[in-house]
Amino acid sequence: MKVIDILNNGKVNVSCELFPPKQFTQLTGAKQIVREVAALDPSFISVTYGAGGGTSDHTVDLVRAAEENGVTALAHLTCYSSAREKVLNVIEALKKNRIENILALRGDRASDAPLGEFRHASELMELIASQGDFCVGGACYPECHPESRSLAADLDGLKRKVASGCRFFTTQMFFDNAVFYKFAYHLRSAGIHVPLVAGVMPVTQSSQIERIVKLSGCGIPLELTAICDRFADDPAAMKQAGIAFATNQIIDLVASGVNNIHIYTMNKPDIARAIMNNLSDIIGKQGTNV
Numbered sequence: 001m002k003v004i005d006i007l008n009n010g011k012v013n014v015s016c017e018l019f020p021p022k023q024f025t026q027l028t029g030a031k032q033i034v035r036e037v038a039a040l041d042p043s044f045i046s047v048t049y050g051a052g053g054g055t056s057d058h059t060v061d062l063v064r065a066a067e068e069n070g071v072t073a074l075a076h077l078t079c080y081s082s083a084r085e086k087v088l089n090v091i092e093a094l095k096k097n098r099i100e101n102i103l104a105l106r107g108d109r110a111s112d113a114p115l116g117e118f119r120h121a122s123e124l125m126e127l128i129a130s131q132g133d134f135c136v137g138g139a140c141y142p143e144c145h146p147e148s149r150s151l152a153a154d155l156d157g158l159k160r161k162v163a164s165g166c167r168f169f170t171t172q173m174f175f176d177n178a179v180f181y182k183f184a185y186h187l188r189s190a191g192i193h194v195p196l197v198a199g200v201m202p203v204t205q206s207s208q209i210e211r212i213v214k215l216s217g218c219g220i221p222l223e224l225t226a227i228c229d230r231f232a233d234d235p236a237a238m239k240q241a242g243i244a245f246a247t248n249q250i251i252d253l254v255a256s257g258v259n260n261i262h263i264y265t266m267n268k269p270d271i272a273r274a275i276m277n278n279l280s281d282i283i284g285k286q287g288t289n290v
């Protein structure tokens with residue numbers, strides 16, 4: 001099934017994100033995680049792709065595992081450090097495995113990796129469009145991509161993605177819903193009307209915060225800082241509070257007319273399960289999407 005048809009179904013959809021193992025020996029364990037997450041019946045499962053391309057084979061393995069477990073799969077694919085031939089091989093492998101959905105990203109360049117032939121995700125989107133009938137999505141950033149000069153430049157980049165075949169956007173994580181609502185307003189005002197999927201990251205270990213801020217640059221509201229400070233030395237309490245914070249964030253989004261939610265599950269089925277259980281009477285409900 002195409003992800004765009006799920007996003008446009010008028011219901012509250014919750015999808016989950018997983019990442020592939022670095023080594024072949026860890027593949028069996030990773031497939032077990034896919035099975036456990038698939039059992040939660042998410043709208044779709046997305047699987048990330050290493051920027052250096054090192055885990056590309058396992059991305060294909062895991063999206064195939066998701067489909068084998070009856071869940072629509074979305075394969076991430078990056079291009080920044082890759083040769084065109086390598087990218088074409090992955091697209092071919094996805095086609096062979098009947099994977100219909102690709103989240104096309106630029107990726108980040110490891111300092112020692114050579115620069116590939118692609119400069120931006122939109123170039124990858126054009127290539128994918130020429131290779132078959134894929135449903136292609138892209139990334140967007142409620143707090144602007146760190147390299148963007150301005151909000152206007154950021155929105156221009158997103159318009160280029162749509163012109164290159166991008167049919168939906170998944171957001172970078174954010175912890176303050178007001179930031180998301182403002183961004184959605186700017187997006188729609190700029191004439192970008194493809195579905196917007198809100199990316200929610202459950203913070204269940206206080207040590208995650210520093211890494212998140214360093215990698216994504218997103219703002220941390222006082223409520224979440226207080227949770228991390230209060231429960232830093234109590235892992236069980238931190239996990240419970242982090243699940244509650246993410247659940248509340250999702251409930252506020254849905255109440256405000258956001259139907260499509262993506263949980264950055266970080267290969268932790270128990271956390272995904274807890275959040276999905278908290279939302280059991282909300283997921284799948286019909287409602288107007290903003």
Ligand SMILES: Cc1cc2nc3c(=O)[nH]c(=O)nc-3n(C[C@H](O)[C@H](O)[C@H](O)COP(=O)(O)OP(=O)(O)OC[C@H]3O[C@@H](n4cnc5c(N)ncnc54)[C@H](O)[C@@H]3O)c2cc1C
Pocket residue numbers: 047048049050051052076077078103104105106107108119120121122138139140145146147148149153154155157158160170171172173199
């Ligand atoms: C939902 C999501 C999933 C992700 N999954 C992965 C993953 O699986 N693997 C991974 O390695 N990384 C992943 N990332 C991280 C992502 O690769 C990085 O954030 C990267 O820095 C930017 O990727 P992009 O696709 O947004 O790039 P681009 O769209 O190329 O944008 C990068 C910058 O260039 C600007 N820009 C865009 N197009 C143009 C243009 N034509 N001319 C000039 N400037 C332009 C943009 O405004 C932005 O400032 C993910 C990010 C998100 C939000």
